Amino acid sequence: xxxxxxxxxxxxxxxxxxxQNEAIEKLKQMVSFDSVxxxxxxxxxxxxxxxxSLDLKVDRFEIDLEKIKHLPGFSPVNWxxxxxxxxxxxHEPAPTQHASKPESERKSxxxxxxxxxxxxxRDALWTQxxxxxxxxxxxxxxxxxxxxxxxxxxxxxxxxxIKELGFTPAAKVLLQTVVEEECTGNGTxxxxxxxxxxDAAIIPEPFxxxxxxxxxxxxxxxxxxxxxxxxxxMSKGINAIDGAMYLVGELRKLEAEWNTVKHEAFSDKFDxxxxxxxxxxxxxxxxxxxxxxxxxxxxxGFYPGTPLxxxxxxxxxxxxxxxKEKNLPYTIEWNGFQAEGVTHSASGDMMKQLGATYKSxxxxxxxxxxxxxxxxxxxxxxxxxxxxxxxxxxxxxxxGIDESVSLESLRDITRVLACFISDxxxxxxxx
Amino acid sequence: xxxxxxxxxxxxxxxxxxxQNEAIEKLKQMVSFDSVxxxxxxxxxxxxxxxxSLDLKVDRFEIDLEKIKHLPGFSPVNWxxxxxxxxxxxHEPAPTQHASKPESERKSxxxxxxxxxxxxxRDALWTQxxxxxxxxxxxxxxxxxxxxxxxxxxxxxxxxxIKELGFTPAAKVLLQTVVEEECTGNGTxxxxxxxxxxDAAIIPEPFxxxxxxxxxxxxxxxxxxxxxxxxxxMSKGINAIDGAMYLVGELRKLEAEWNTVKHEAFSDKFDxxxxxxxxxxxxxxxxxxxxxxxxxxxxxGFYPGTPLxxxxxxxxxxxxxxxKEKNLPYTIEWNGFQAEGVTHSASGDMMKQLGATYKSxxxxxxxxxxxxxxxxxxxxxxxxxxxxxxxxxxxxxxxGIDESVSLESLRDITRVLACFISDxxxxxxxx
Numbered sequence: 001x002x003x004x005x006x007x008x009x010x011x012x013x014x015x016x017x018x019x020q021n022e023a024i025e026k027l028k029q030m031v032s033f034d035s036v037x038x039x040x041x042x043x044x045x046x047x048x049x050x051x052x053s054l055d056l057k058v059d060r061f062e063i064d065l066e067k068i069k070h071l072p073g074f075s076p077v078n079w080x081x082x083x084x085x086x087x088x089x090x091h092e093p094a095p096t097q098h099a100s101k102p103e104s105e106r107k108s109x110x111x112x113x114x115x116x117x118x119x120x121x122r123d124a125l126w127t128q129x130x131x132x133x134x135x136x137x138x139x140x141x142x143x144x145x146x147x148x149x150x151x152x153x154x155x156x157x158x159x160x161x162i163k164e165l166g167f168t169p170a171a172k173v174l175l176q177t178v179v180e181e182e183c184t185g186n187g188t189x190x191x192x193x194x195x196x197x198x199d200a201a202i203i204p205e206p207f208x209x210x211x212x213x214x215x216x217x218x219x220x221x222x223x224x225x226x227x228x229x230x231x232x233x234m235s236k237g238i239n240a241i242d243g244a245m246y247l248v249g250e251l252r253k254l255e256a257e258w259n260t261v262k263h264e265a266f267s268d269k270f271d272x273x274x275x276x277x278x279x280x281x282x283x284x285x286x287x288x289x290x291x292x293x294x295x296x297x298x299x300x301g302f303y304p305g306t307p308l309x310x311x312x313x314x315x316x317x318x319x320x321x322x323x324k325e326k327n328l329p330y331t332i333e334w335n336g337f338q339a340e341g342v343t344h345s346a347s348g349d350m351m352k353q354l355g356a357t358y359k360s361x362x363x364x365x366x367x368x369x370x371x372x373x374x375x376x377x378x379x380x381x382x383x384x385x386x387x388x389x390x391x392x393x394x395x396x397x398x399x400g401i402d403e404s405v406s407l408e409s410l411r412d413i414t415r416v417l418a419c420f421i422s423d424x425x426x427x428x429x430x431x
Numbered sequence: 432x433x434x435x436x437x438x439x440x441x442x443x444x445x446x447x448x449x450x451q452n453e454a455i456e457k458l459k460q461m462v463s464f465d466s467v468x469x470x471x472x473x474x475x476x477x478x479x480x481x482x483x484s485l486d487l488k489v490d491r492f493e494i495d496l497e498k499i500k501h502l503p504g505f506s507p508v509n510w511x512x513x514x515x516x517x518x519x520x521x522h523e524p525a526p527t528q529h530a531s532k533p534e535s536e537r538k539s540x541x542x543x544x545x546x547x548x549x550x551x552x553r554d555a556l557w558t559q560x561x562x563x564x565x566x567x568x569x570x571x572x573x574x575x576x577x578x579x580x581x582x583x584x585x586x587x588x589x590x591x592x593i594k595e596l597g598f599t600p601a602a603k604v605l606l607q608t609v610v611e612e613e614c615t616g617n618g619t620x621x622x623x624x625x626x627x628x629x630d631a632a633i634i635p636e637p638f639x640x641x642x643x644x645x646x647x648x649x650x651x652x653x654x655x656x657x658x659x660x661x662x663x664x665m666s667k668g669i670n671a672i673d674g675a676m677y678l679v680g681e682l683r684k685l686e687a688e689w690n691t692v693k694h695e696a697f698s699d700k701f702d703x704x705x706x707x708x709x710x711x712x713x714x715x716x717x718x719x720x721x722x723x724x725x726x727x728x729x730x731x732g733f734y735p736g737t738p739l740x741x742x743x744x745x746x747x748x749x750x751x752x753x754x755k756e757k758n759l760p761y762t763i764e765w766n767g768f769q770a771e772g773v774t775h776s777a778s779g780d781m782m783k784q785l786g787a788t789y790k791s792x793x794x795x796x797x798x799x800x801x802x803x804x805x806x807x808x809x810x811x812x813x814x815x816x817x818x819x820x821x822x823x824x825x826x827x828x829x830x831g832i833d834e835s836v837s838l839e840s841l842r843d844i845t846r847v848l849a850c851f852i853s854d855x856x857x858x859x860x861x862x
Binding site: 119183217227231237239242248272278282283286287291293294301371373397400401 | 728
């Protein structure tokens, strides 16, 4: 065998760039699936076909609640997992002596992305239908375009670019598309429970910076009982909506209090790192009746290192004190995210390599930065000792109206991920 | 012909009391119909049969929006009136020389009651199913028992008691059961438009006092637009629920301001006559998205004499100012009650007679009192110059949980109404 010319970053980037039109077309396909919670199946079948077209071995499997519900990081749900499937494209390198790295330096890699998207709000608020993707001024618009179907396309195209050059990763690479990143993370947890591990995990969430920390967050639904009455004797009733508003006001005070505390991972960049979001509210059934019930859904951020139990207890205590003041019966349900915060040390091997690859591929220094949300990277790092981070295409209005992703950034991130495969896993000839 | 012995109040009361079991059974029948808005038809068919069994001529007719929408007192709706029917039982006295009063003193009378009921809240909050009426400790429980199916039973049994004595009213009596008292009053307005008039109207709403005044009230739905965003960049979004809460806070200030003004008809009895009720709220669709829309439904009371336009303008101005402060787009819909307040002079003939009859029938003085809600009595008094009031069975938890009506009070009110037929219309022999 002649000596093998392994592709340089330059060659890899060329190969990525040749696939940009395909990337855009595939991204449009992905975005056209309305894959909100409970509706993820069709896009997963599409991804499965794409993985198969790349000659990846595919494992499509339903989440088994019984297998994950006792695991650290699990978030409880009140819906069924029937038909909820993750898809994993598995690259196992053939044994070879002809890789770009000695065997001991070939490291395995997980690319992980979620296919679920958040609801869109009324279609009428969008310039075009949120699931009819379109390109304008270098950006692709549609729900899930940035968060995070472009990220999934980035690792698919990165993998494909290597193949187009006649090579494959010289270590195991797992391309994972999961459900439920937007509410629990149980999709990724199920992949880990199923035994899928690697030396690092990268999630191309829509942050064009390498993520060094993310907040923890809990979701809870607070149900407030009032005392219904005719409005003619309003003072005899207790308005559950007014009651809920009072509780929210007290929770806002707690939010302010939490933000007076600084955390080294966040405080340099953010004035107000811990956001309490009142995401949903619903109460009452008749304009002239004092409403007897009102529920609201809270998302509360907190710093890494704060135990979940302590977070929940503080929230419970705040609600309990306020509710007793106003004589309001209440319940709290803790479904959805019960997610710890996490820091990803910028000095770890993967983090350093990713920064170096970024610089080499794009010619500029990567920025290392914390984010004020949660991502599935926490599972890898906290519970399975797998270094993990996020780095993905620059996006706008994620969870908002007219969400979009930069196609130039999609190309850049794809370049970085493709070069990173080479740098982290090593390459070997395809045949 | 021999001289006729017209029944005394004592005889009439005896006749009423004999029918108490029938009253309770009929009330149970009525309450067992779930006649919430849009579902009134079955109970109306039941009432029609009852009216027919009393040999009343029956006019059951659908509300024709085209005929009433231009009339004073009309409240706009955003639903259909198809199949929405009022039922009127018509008693026209046969010409006679043998009545208890000379013809010039026989006055015609409308009894009016609404069959629609307000929603119940979750069944589980009730001791028993709200539409499975039951009697306990002298009270009949169920949604609509007090508000106001017992009132309808009261005038039905009052009319029947007179007949059982071998007499009928010597003037026209109209027994009206209408829809939509709980949201518009358009049912009663349609009866008036159809030409049904009389010398007085009594509505046995669940107030055991003779009503001298009622507040006006408007309903409006306020739709607040926020700016959705991922909670990680919460400060870039505008939370529509938080925005709605801010508007509500400003409206509460307006409510407080309005209540600093006194009104002679209300201020003696009530510290806080004008209630703003936040009856419904709905917003957001994802716990981790800054919600883009939130709507709330307000019921605002105001004094008689304040023009509706002024009320609405003040509310609009308050919302507009607050919304501009927070940069919140909004809309306001004015569906449902656009109801003026009204006073019913206690010195009018009907009001005085009703008090006198009450005293004679029950042995105690009637109490004259204002109420802090609206009733259909406003249409008769304000737009058709028909003296009107309310007097009905004592009830508890109307619009609340475990609504009930006192069966003793039902009997008492039935006694009063039966005697009032005699006193107001005069009687004449049945055959």
